[in-house]
Amino acid sequence: MKDKIAEKLLLFIAFSAIGSLLLITFFIFQQGIPLIFKIGLSNFFSMHWSPTRGQFGILSMIIGSLMVTVGALIVGIPFGLACAIYLAEFSSKMVQKTLKPIIELLAGIPSVVYGFIGIVILVPFIRTHFGGPGFSVLASSIILGIMILPTIVSISYDSLVAVPNTYREGSYALGATKWQTVVKLLIPAARSGIVAGIILGMGRAIGETMAVIMVAGNALKIPHSILDSVRTLTSTIALELGYATGDHRAALFACGAFLFIIITILNIIAIRVTGHRE
Amino acid sequence: MTFRIGPRTSQIIAYIILLLMTIITIIVLFFIIGYVFKNGFAQLSLEFLTDRTREMGKEGGILPSIIGTLFVTVLAVIIATPLGVGSAVYLVEYTRGGLLRRIISFGADCLAGVPSIIFGLFGFIFFVIQLKLGWSILSGSLTLAVMIIPTIIRTSEEAIKAVPLSYREISYSLGGGKLDTIWKVVLPTSLPGILTGVILGIGRAIGETAAVIFTAGSSLGMPTSVFSSTRTLAVHFYILAREGISMEKAYGTATVLIIIILFVNFVAYRLMHRFMERYY
């Protein structure tokens, strides 16, 4: 009897939790999609964003998000991977034991702190040494790149460590150096974990909002160089949500829905790659 | 002209490059915290921590924000934990790993990666406007709860799945019912994993800006009820820094924020270690 009630209660809990997640998904799409049909795809994927004048083109923001994300990966992948490889293969147990948890702790630092460092150090530095406003693709990429480092390091490290030791021993037995073993054997063997880490980092970079608003400058024009200001999908939502009504608000939801789809695709790829779910 | 680089040489070069990049990575990450702390510690005083915020944050302390953060986070966790853990229990113990469970796990996986601004967008229109909860601690907590539920479901599910089947068999063969088994064997055993998920969620909630600024609002008043609007530490810091209201106060606030988050994560880490040592 008690068991029956408990099962029903748990079922109810599961449904309300999952219901709330469904609600969010449904809500975002329900608010955003009608506008896309109303204005047409060609308007939605055009260059001009000026919702108060009826122009809802999000293409420049898509490009902006893309540039910033690619930039972040260019910064984050080499350093993240190098750090993971060094920690997993070249450092002593002691170093591993201290640095790994510290890097994981750093993953918890709020993104606004990264954005703040961007404002006070990086933006003035870029402005005085490279020119332009300083608020730029470059600044955003570096800040996001640093932000996703802990994610990439942590997951890549785990998957490198998970490669069985027999692989390494076999490779050394054939006379390979440590570095050759890493390049020829360990990285391919740990590939799926590394790729998953990168994709998760990528998702974080695309989705980041506040840090990007702080350092990107948010100009709508498509940047011609990495020193130009840039606007991403997320920053558009955050910048304009407070003022938006009617179609303008619906357009922000449409941005959200679009973002949602992109992130979901990335997640699906990440899940597929790792074969994480049975 | 071509050089042939032997395997030894390339090993040494690679080692040096890796070491350098690792050092740079570590330095950069430490620099960020160090820089904030260096400028922020001077701001920390009893007055800063216990005074009201005045002049939009130019003067006074950050007590309302500390309390607001506490309120929002605790309420979010109170809402999200039973829902998340309950769902995970249901998924693992009652669904026999069928299609339903796969779909739900997949959904939770996906939603765990959805950017927080989307939750902010949802929370603002749904809780604040449609449910007329206004900018309030309640709206903020509900939004954050929805945001951290997927994380809690996923980590709890993994932790519960990791409990050996034999523990359940023992419990059943000693005459325990399903509920007894879940409550007295499965949950206590998977507690460290569940706790990790919850604490990750707490960390995310404390540091969150985008989802909170549109739902809990940005009022500087002292929160008196769950219907009060509040400005969490992260939001306060964001506004101070971005609008250049007071860089000194911004550093101080960031320092407090980082200390709290590092502390929460550290406690989680210790707690897990203690637990593991005792039981495994």
Added chain:
Amino acid sequence: MRYLAIVCMLLLTTCSQRKGGIIIAGSTSVQPFIERVAERFTEENPGIQVNVQGGGSTAGIQATFNNICHIGVSSRNLKGSEKALHEFLIAVDGIAIIVHKDNPIDDLTIEQIQGIFAGTHKDWSELGGESGEIIPVTREEGSGTRGAFEDMVMGDQIISDACLVQDSNGAVREIIATTPQGIGYISVGLVDEREKALAIDGVKPTLANLLSSQYGFTRPFLLLLLEEPSGKVKKFIEFALSKKGQDILKSDGLISVTEIGK
């Protein structure tokens, strides 16, 4: 079970307190000023907590209609159906065009400003300044300040996509204060010593010029109500319009309503 109990208790013990405070929401431009008024008001009426939200003029108007806040604030005039709300003018604000304090330029014509924000003027040397790329900073789409700027300054010109976009007066000011080639627009009352307010067509945005309407780039700060004011809300509005309230606003660089008639 315990969870439910805690949640219920929180809700119950606090429900009643909702009546104790006043929630004000809307224009981020008005927020800093109304915050100061609210601070004084609470000092004099310790029982009444005042919560001041940002969000934006339009959000404030919406919130007032939806009864999410007691008082909405707008930094632009009401349009169309919005006029159903009760409005109280508490002050008038000038919009200043600001540049970095080291910028040698003191004066621009309205055409030059239009040119800068429309993207036709790209270098300070075109305007008689030191050579260097102009970095214009504007407010986000939908902002009351941007709306006012477009109406009063831009006319039929459209603000270029190349402008940086920030979502508050403070954020614009912060960029101008730290960027030597920047130019932007914010409330006159918020200009501080790190940046410089330009004269437009030779008229500086001084208090005297604002009062005499010589400097024409002004907009109203409105308090909005769904119903006739009563109780604590009435008390607050009366306070804002009293000499004490108006003095606070005046000392912050706004034009008090008592002076407008003159």
Added chain:
Amino acid sequence: MNRQKMMKISVEQLNLFYGQNQVLKNVSLEVYEKEILGVIGPANAGKSSLLRALNRLYEIDYARISGKIRLDGEDIFDIPINDLRRRVGLIFATPVVLPGTIFKNMSYGLKLHRKIKKQELNDIVADALKAANLWEEVKDRLYESASTLSGGQQQRLCIARTLAMNPEVIMMDEPCSGLDPISTAKIEATMLELKKTYTFILVTNNTKQAARTADRTAFFLAGELIEINKTEKIFTKPDDPRTDDYIRGRFG
């Protein structure tokens, strides 16, 4: 002995399926009170499945069953499941101690069934540990983690944990498979002592163990009960040649 012994458990035409896979085929047998029934047979003979059927533990594996099982003449499906499992205890091949102290392991099952006073609980725990020959070794460390015990001690803790429930039948699923000869001897001694009070079903891979301890022995092969008889008979002149082959080590 000439009179019919009291029948404890009777199994009639028992079939057990895991999905499409039938692991028990038409098994009928009886278990008498206060005997040790040995169950032998090669891997996948259905020995463990028989035990899981008797206390309805197969249900958590989502297996299906047909046939009749009676405990003291009462259909086990009419007995509340928690009661059944308390009365018919099961001890697994690998000792599984629950996370927590020795005392917590011992009291876990007891606390599930009724409110119990601290003093009474202490007594029951002490008695059960004594009965399982473990008391002397653990009496000073009841509040230490159970996982600090050795394998043999853990297995005896599992037995004690079951004894504390005051069961009627104790089923053991290869209880000594992971243990050294000395621990095995201790457990066998315990079992022979407890036979005075309890009924045992002992599943074992070790035919010699069955020969040493069991009163009667059943031989299973591929889900079928080939033969059940007095232990001496099974081990000296079995009726079925397959039993003989198995005992002589020709297969399995």
